Amino acid sequence: MTAFTFTNKNILIIEDQRPFLMLLRGLLQSLGAKDVISCANAEKATNLCRKNVFDIIISDLHLGSGRKNGFELIEELRIKKWLKPQSIYMIISADSARPMVMGSVERRPDDYLVKPFSQAQLKARLVRAWNKRQFLAPIFVAANKGQVQQAIDITIDLINTNSNYKNQCLQILIELYWRTQDYDSAMALFTKEPGLRSALWAQVARAKTQLALKQYNETINSASILIKKNKFCVEAYDLLADAQSALDQPESAILTIQDALKISPYNLERQFTASRIAREYGDYELVTQTCLSIWEQSKRSVHQSSRHWCGYIRSLLEAAEQATEKKFKNKYQQEALLAMQRSKFDDTLARINDDFDIELYENLINARINVIDGKLIEAKRMLSQSQLDIDSRFSEFPAFYAPDSIHTLLKIGEYEEALLLQDRLEKEATELDPNSAFAIEQAKKEVKDKQGSYAELNRKGIKLYQEGKFVKAKSIFEQAQDIAPVNTGVALNLLQCLLKIMQQSEKKKVDPLYARECRKVFRIVDGMPLTGQHLQKFDTLCEELLPLIN
Numbered sequence: 073m074t075a076f077t078f079t080n081k082n083i084l085i086i087e088d089q090r091p092f093l094m095l096l097r098g099l100l101q102s103l104g105a106k107d108v109i110s111c112a113n114a115e116k117a118t119n120l121c122r123k124n125v126f127d128i129i130i131s132d133l134h135l136g137s138g139r140k141n142g143f144e145l146i147e148e149l150r151i152k153k154w155l156k157p158q159s160i161y162m163i164i165s166a167d168s169a170r171p172m173v174m175g176s177v178e179r180r181p182d183d184y185l186v187k188p189f190s191q192a193q194l195k196a197r198l199v200r201a202w203n204k205r206q207f208l209a210p211i212f213v214a215a216n217k218g219q220v221q222q223a224i225d226i227t228i229d230l231i232n233t234n235s236n237y238k239n240q241c242l243q244i245l246i247e248l249y250w251r252t253q254d255y256d257s258a259m260a261l262f263t264k265e266p267g268l269r270s271a272l273w274a275q276v277a278r279a280k281t282q283l284a285l286k287q288y289n290e291t292i293n294s295a296s297i298l299i300k301k302n303k304f305c306v307e308a309y310d311l312l313a314d315a316q317s318a319l320d321q322p323e324s325a326i327l328t329i330q331d332a333l334k335i336s337p338y339n340l341e342r343q344f345t346a347s348r349i350a351r352e353y354g355d356y357e358l359v360t361q362t363c364l365s366i367w368e369q370s371k372r373s374v375h376q377s378s379r380h381w382c383g384y385i386r387s388l389l390e391a392a393e394q395a396t397e398k399k400f401k402n403k404y405q406q407e408a409l410l411a412m413q414r415s416k417f418d419d420t421l422a423r424i425n426d427d428f429d430i431e432l433y434e435n436l437i438n439a440r441i442n443v444i445d446g447k448l449i450e451a452k453r454m455l456s457q458s459q460l461d462i463d464s465r466f467s468e469f470p471a472f473y474a475p476d477s478i479h480t481l482l483k484i485g486e487y488e489e490a491l492l493l494q495d496r497l498e499k500e501a502t503e504l505d506p507n508s509a510f511a512i513e514q515a516k517k518e519v520k521d522k523q524g525s526y527a528e529l530n531r532k533g534i535k536l537y538q539e540g541k542f543v544k545a546k547s548i549f550e551q552a553q554d555i556a557p558v559n560t561g562v563a564l565n566l567l568q569c570l571l572k573i574m575q576q577s578e579k580k581k582v583d584p585l586y587a588r589e590c591r592k593v594f595r596i597v598d599g600m601p602l603t604g605q606h607l608q609k610f611d612t613l614c615e616e617l618l619p620l621i622n
Contacts, residue, residue: 076199078104082124085110086117086131086145092187096130096164099191114140114148121154128198129155133165133176140372143179143338148374157212160201164189174306175338207237211244224248239271246277255284272302279311291315306336313349322353330358340369344506347387351510356391360404363387363507371420378421378428379472383507385411385433386475389440390511405441412437428472432461436476443483448558449596455480456601459489468500469493475504475511482519485556487526526555526562533565542572553593563596564609571617590617 083105087093090112097108109124111117113135121129129149131142140148142163149155163176166187176184182201185194211230214223227245231238242265249258258281261268268274279294295312298305309332316325329346336342343362350358363384370380385408392404412434415421421430435458442451455477462473469477474497481490494512497504504512529552536545546569552562570590577583594617602610 076202079106081105081107081127083108083128083130084117084120084124084126086112086114086129086135086142088112088132088134088136092132099194102191103195112136114142114145117145118148118152118154121149122152125156125159127159128202129159129161131161131163133163133167133172138372143176143181144373146179146181151374153216157216158205158209160198160205162198162201170304170335171337174304174336178306178336178339204237204240207235208240208244211241215248220248220251224252239267239274242268243273243277246281250281250284253284255281259285272298272305276305276307276311279308283311283314286318288315288318292319304335306332306342309335310342310345313345317349317352322349325349326353326355326358333362337365338369340366340373340375343369347507348510351390351514354394356387356394360384360387360391366507371424376424377472377505378424378426379505379508381415381421382433382472382476383505383511385437386507386511389437389444392441392444401444405444408437408441426472427466427470429465432458433473433476435461436473436480439480440476440483443480448484451480452484452486452558452596453600455484460601460603469496469502471502471504471508474502475508475515478512479515482515482523485522485526485559487519487523487556487559488561522555526552526559529555530562530565533562533569537565537569537572542569542576545569546573558596560597560600560602560606563593564606564613566593567597567613567617568609571613571620574620575616587620590620 078100083100085093085096085100085108087096087110093110093112097110100108109120109126111120114131117129117131120126131145133142135141135145142165146155146161146163149161155161160182162183162185163181164185164187165172165176167173168186173184182205183197185197207230210226211223214220214226224245227241227248231241231245235241242261246258246261249255249261259278262274262278262281268278275294275298279291279298282291282294291311292315295308295315298308299312302308309328313325313329313332316328326349329342329349332342333346343366347359347362347366350356350362363380363386367380367384370376388404388408388411392401392408395401395404412430415430421428435454439451439454439458442448442454458473459477462469462477474493478490478493481487481493529548533545533548533552536542536548546566549562549566549569553559553566556562567590570586570593574583574586574590597606597610
């Protein structure tokens with residue numbers, strides 16, 4: 073390895089305080105650095121890194137109120153691959169607040185240097201980080217290209233050199249095994265390498281591997297020991313909460329993940345985990361808190377998306393649906409509506425370029441609120457129009473509308489339409505965030521029994537109709553309608569049955585009872601935005617039915 077020198081390094085400094093920026097530039101130049109570029113915020117830094125290659129990036133943690141910070145910047149540069157594998161990224165900060173420090177450390181910068189520091193400290197830490205990065209660079213180059221097996225082979229070769237970086241290589245090797253889901257090989261390393269038994273990171277890695285192998289009791293034991301050794305070992309809390317959740321220990325899982333959030337809240341994956349656990353056990357107050365945190369954290373980061381804002385609104389409606397008291401139901405509904413109104417005066421959503429239409433989404437939310445209030449016809453009409461608008465504007469169904477669309481379809485009993493939409497999302501390989509995916513799965517579970525009963529009755533009714541047993545078919549379709557009161561398909565089937573019964577009647581006049589039933593069912597589909605076979609079937613029925621029921 074060649075001797076380190078600052079002379080030939082391209083260096084970028086991101087610092088919003090000009091006096092310290094000038095001081096840091098002077099320190100680096102006195103160390104021999106000739107090519108030093110600086111900027112005051114992360115947004116300019118990302119633009120510079122997109123166009124240039126830097127060997128060393130030094131970023132302050134805080135880069136202006138309400139702006140992207142130092143650890144959000146490193147995350148973006150890595151995801152977009154604007155930070156080359158051989159480059160080092162150092163965060164500097166005078167902030168000693170644990171949540172911010174933990175947020176930085178969890179992003180794994182090459183180093184974290186606390187202000188104030190001397191020139192000698194700066195030099196020593198940069199040289200150390202550089203040498204380690206260059207030794208490990210071949211692994212990162214292969215991994216960045218998606219050549220995971222090659223990265224594993226390189227790592228094993230470097231481990232066998234018995235360098236000073238053996239532990240770092242072992243850590244990377246375990247993580248590479250995780251990427252290939254080869255958890256048995258990862259676990260074998262803890263037996264093969266005695267040096268791994270004492271290192272904190274290795275004990276965390278072992279517990280994580282146990283969790284992946286579904287060894288939940290062993291995970292709980294390992295994580296509990298880690299927490300006793302270091303009460304701020306946040307990853308141990310994550311693993312413990314996941315294992316407790318897997319073993320159906322709801323209260324323990326919620327308390328554990330809340331402890332993790334107190335230690336290090338600036339982690340989206342942790343917030344998603346907390347949201348999932350809270351949903352599983354009905355703690356919807358925690359669900360709304362975590363969904364709001366996900367939105368607040370994501371909107372300045374590389375993960376910014378309207379989906380996270382939708383997730384927060386959705387969480388409020390979930391809380392309203394699950395509320396047992398009317399005052400809480402109204403409270404969450406009002407919070408959702410107020411959040412919708414406030415968003416119209418917030419330019420954050422407008423800046424996110426993902427074709428999100430807040431007015432269209434507002435219609436979906438109002439449809440959900442109508443379902444909560446028992447106004448199923450209004451919900452159906454609003455949802456049907458929204459679905460037509462989405463189809464006319466988008467070639468693929470947008471992820472931010474999908475959960476609420478499917479949820480409302482299932483709640484109003486439009487099971488066939490919900491299934492078609494789910495199939496469409498699968499065919500289009502729509503990427504859903506964890507909250508969205510969980511919301512859909514939860515909605516499907518809630519109506520599973522009803523959906524099964526409805527499908528069976530519908531099949532039986534169609535068979536009877538085809539056999540010409542119209543009165544019996546009508547009775548079966550009415551049972552199906554009790555389960556799905558505003559389902560378009562069953563309403564049209566009922567109208568067909570009633571038409572046949574009235575046409576077969578020996579009376580010269582239409583039975584008023586059947587006419588009233590027809591009008592009642594007719595209102596379910598009349599004026600609804602119908603498409604495809606439903607529209608064709610309804611038009612045909614109208615020609616024959618209207619003269620009879622009028």
